[in-house]
Amino acid sequence: MEEQHRKVWLSAIFCRYQVELAQVELHLMRGFLKDADSRIGEDEVVRIWVGLIRDAAYDLEDVIESFALKLASKKRGGNVKIVLKRFACIFSKGVDLHKIGSEIEDIMTKLSHLRSSLQSYNMISKWG
Numbered sequence: 001m002e003e004q005h006r007k008v009w010l011s012a013i014f015c016r017y018q019v020e021l022a023q024v025e026l027h028l029m030r031g032f033l034k035d036a037d038s039r040i041g042e043d044e045v046v047r048i049w050v051g052l053i054r055d056a057a058y059d060l061e062d063v064i065e066s067f068a069l070k071l072a073s074k075k076r077g078g079n080v081k082i083v084l085k086r087f088a089c090i091f092s093k094g095v096d097l098h099k100i101g102s103e104i105e106d107i108m109t110k111l112s113h114l115r116s117s118l119q120s121y122n123m124i125s126k127w128g
Helices: 002-037 044-074 080-085 087-093 097-120 123-127
Strands: none
Touching: 002 044, 002 097, 044 097
16 A cells, blocks of 8 residues: 555656646747737748647647646635645545546647747748
C-alpha cells in the first residue's frame, strides 16, 4: 500500500509541475495573442499560424480549468483558488492524473511543432 501511495504522490508532483508549466505557457500565449491581434496585417500564413496558436491556447485553458474544477468538486465548498493551492493532497482522492498530464503534454507538443513551423515558413522575419 505504501508503494501505491508513493506512486500517487510522485504522479501528483509531476502533474503539478506540468500544470504550473502550462499556466506559464498560457500566460505567454495570451500576451503573444494580444500583441498579434494588432499586428496580423494581410499575411495569410501569419494569420493561420496565429489562429492555430489561439486554438492551442483555448485547449490549454480548457485543460487547466477542467483540472481546477475537478479539484474544486473534490472539496465541498472549496473555492477554486484555495483548492489549487491544496491539490497535491486531493490527488490521492481520485483525480485522474494521467489524463491531465497527457492532455497537457499533447498540447505542449502541438505548440512545439507550431514553433518549428514559425522557422520553416520564415515567419520570424515577417513578424519582426
